[in-house]
Amino acid sequence: MAFDLFLLEVVISGLMTGVMYALVALGFVLIFKASGVFNFAQGVLALFAALALYDFLAEDGWFFAVFGFTLPVWLAIPATALIMILLAWVIERAVLRFLVKQEEIILFMATIGLAFVLEGLGDLLFGSDVKPLDIGIPQGASDWLLDNFNLYVEKLEIVAAATAAVLVTALAIFFQKTRVGRALRAVADDHQAALSVGISLDKIWVIVWSVSGIVALVAGIMWGSKSGVQFSLSLIALKALPVLILGGFTSVPGAIVGGLIIGVGEKVAEVYVGPLVGGAIENWFAYVLALGFLLFRPQGLFGERIIERV
Amino acid sequence: MSAVIQSEREALLSVNNIEVIYDHVILVLKGVSLEVMKGGVVALLGANGAGKSTTLKAISNLLGAERGDVTKGSITFQGEDVQSLSPNELVRRGVIQVMEGRHCFEHLTVEENLLTGAYTRTDGRSRVAEDLDLVYQYFPRLKERRTSQAGYTSGGEQQMVAVGRALMARPAVILLDEPSMGLAPQLVEEIFEIVKRLNEDEGVTFLLAEQNTMMALRYANYGYILENGRVVMDGEASVLAENEDVKEFYLGVSGDDRRSFRNVKAYRRRKRWLS
Numbered sequence A: 001m002a003f004d005l006f007l008l009e010v011v012i013s014g015l016m017t018g019v020m021y022a023l024v025a026l027g028f029v030l031i032f033k034a035s036g037v038f039n040f041a042q043g044v045l046a047l048f049a050a051l052a053l054y055d056f057l058a059e060d061g062w063f064f065a066v067f068g069f070t071l072p073v074w075l076a077i078p079a080t081a082l083i084m085i086l087l088a089w090v091i092e093r094a095v096l097r098f099l100v101k102q103e104e105i106i107l108f109m110a111t112i113g114l115a116f117v118l119e120g121l122g123d124l125l126f127g128s129d130v131k132p133l134d135i136g137i138p139q140g141a142s143d144w145l146l147d148n149f150n151l152y153v154e155k156l157e158i159v160a161a162a163t164a165a166v167l168v169t170a171l172a173i174f175f176q177k178t179r180v181g182r183a184l185r186a187v188a189d190d191h192q193a194a195l196s197v198g199i200s201l202d203k204i205w206v207i208v209w210s211v212s213g214i215v216a217l218v219a220g221i222m223w224g225s226k227s228g229v230q231f232s233l234s235l236i237a238l239k240a241l242p243v244l245i246l247g248g249f250t251s252v253p254g255a256i257v258g259g260l261i262i263g264v265g266e267k268v269a270e271v272y273v274g275p276l277v278g279g280a281i282e283n284w285f286a287y288v289l290a291l292g293f294l295l296f297r298p299q300g301l302f303g304e305r306i307i308e309r310v
Numbered sequence B: 001m002s003a004v005i006q007s008e009r010e011a012l013l014s015v016n017n018i019e020v021i022y023d024h025v026i027l028v029l030k031g032v033s034l035e036v037m038k039g040g041v042v043a044l045l046g047a048n049g050a051g052k053s054t055t056l057k058a059i060s061n062l063l064g065a066e067r068g069d070v071t072k073g074s075i076t077f078q079g080e081d082v083q084s085l086s087p088n089e090l091v092r093r094g095v096i097q098v099m100e101g102r103h104c105f106e107h108l109t110v111e112e113n114l115l116t117g118a119y120t121r122t123d124g125r126s127r128v129a130e131d132l133d134l135v136y137q138y139f140p141r142l143k144e145r146r147t148s149q150a151g152y153t154s155g156g157e158q159q160m161v162a163v164g165r166a167l168m169a170r171p172a173v174i175l176l177d178e179p180s181m182g183l184a185p186q187l188v189e190e191i192f193e194i195v196k197r198l199n200e201d202e203g204v205t206f207l208l209a210e211q212n213t214m215m216a217l218r219y220a221n222y223g224y225i226l227e228n229g230r231v232v233m234d235g236e237a238s239v240l241a242e243n244e245d246v247k248e249f250y251l252g253v254s255g256d257d258r259r260s261f262r263n264v265k266a267y268r269r270r271k272r273w274l275s
């Protein structure tokens, strides 16, 4: 019985990490679907968002230095979202716009450049020390779960999972039910046809990068609340790659399920198989899993069905 | 009074001696001129590779996405120079293209496809809903399939989706590229009949590119014949349809292996006479 509960706890903590992977992968998928751009900078976007948010909240930030006060959390989060939208706009104006007609590999390289620029900028503006991010998410274990089920689960993990669920639901509604969401899906299907009906791609790109930026912000908040805002945050982008291979590069549900599978998988493997092979499975588990998928199911779990019909 | 007549006769769309170059080096249109009168159905004819699609894309400004450039000449719509306008702006003003090969949004439903056509509109949901009903009146088959993914509908249905989607923008002129491509003759006829009704009842002007010369000339009132990036002949559709050279070349009345319209003797005579 105790053994089962322990497994459950491992799974739940894996889910928390999985949610993070899923959110970063989701940002990737959105941009990749809409513009065919493989955005290497997605992880850095999460870092940048978390840094910006920290800056609004902390007394050692630029915002405080300039204005002499800090923002309350409920204002700082929308303000950071605004910064991410602004950033999306700048990226479109300064980078994408000039490269649209280039090969995809060139756009990919541009995003690598962007990742370095953003990381450097973050370092320059905010310094590279670990910053505690406290937006008032209750800390510690949930007493209720502990008392009733004898289960140790961090409150933060519950909040993170709930937030991610709300975010994903909101995105689904946005994509399925709104005019702009429909236009985004249209662009993902066929750029040329989208242009022909008067959808302007530059506007769509700003929107999709903004949405990805906000998803990154949510990821950044969660990770930052858990382990502080630090540069290792941008490294979770590296874990997003196996998630994408697992879930399929163009599938939103794939990004989510893929993220959760890898998050849980690596934790469980670490705990149960780790001791047998000397540990550190967590570091390579995702890549081995992805490799297996590349060999046997290259389109991923949810790889979009290519409609073939004349 | 005379001013009214004048403006009625004015071309809705006019292409003046345009040159188009792809990738900075491939010269494809070498001075194409044509006019589309308001309320007309104009056919742009010619063999594969003649430059029909390029001409339409030059008008709708979809060339940019293919690294094409209009390097000479001008294009006017309702008397205004429209060459520098984005496709978005052109659709707003009433010029929309239905691309060759239909280009439906495969993963969107039929109805969602139609609604994307209304993307640029700002006159409110109820107006858009009215027009959706109108499109379903013209294409009852689309209403039956409104919730199907467009990628899983037949070629004919996809062509209807593409035309219906353009209609949803409430266009003044539709640039229709090869509607007959890959469709059974009966369906082609059905599509052209709808084009005719849209033209007569809804007042939509059409510029249609077609390889199916005779079908297009049956429904058009004026035609241009394009060859190798140049207009080699134009005239009333009924006259073109009766023209010996057109018949000879495009209907293969003569059995000779004539690869080019230029090789048709009578055409040379006519051309000398023209110039």
Ligand SMILES: Nc1ncnc2c1ncn2[C@@H]1O[C@H](COP(=O)(O)OP(=O)(O)O)[C@@H](O)[C@H]1O
Pocket (backbone or CB within 6 Å): B022, B023, B026, B028, B046, B047, B048, B049, B050, B051, B052, B053, B054, B055, B066, B067, B068
């Ligand atoms: N994107 C492009 N880049 C280079 N050449 C092109 C491109 N699109 C079309 N062409 C060339 O331009 C010519 C005219 O093509 P097109 O306008 O598609 O003719 P049509 O529609 O009459 O079949 C062809 O020789 C074709 O190879």
Ligand SMILES: [Mg+2]
Pocket (backbone or CB within 6 Å): B049, B052, B053, B054, B100, B177, B178
């Ligand atoms: Mg063509």
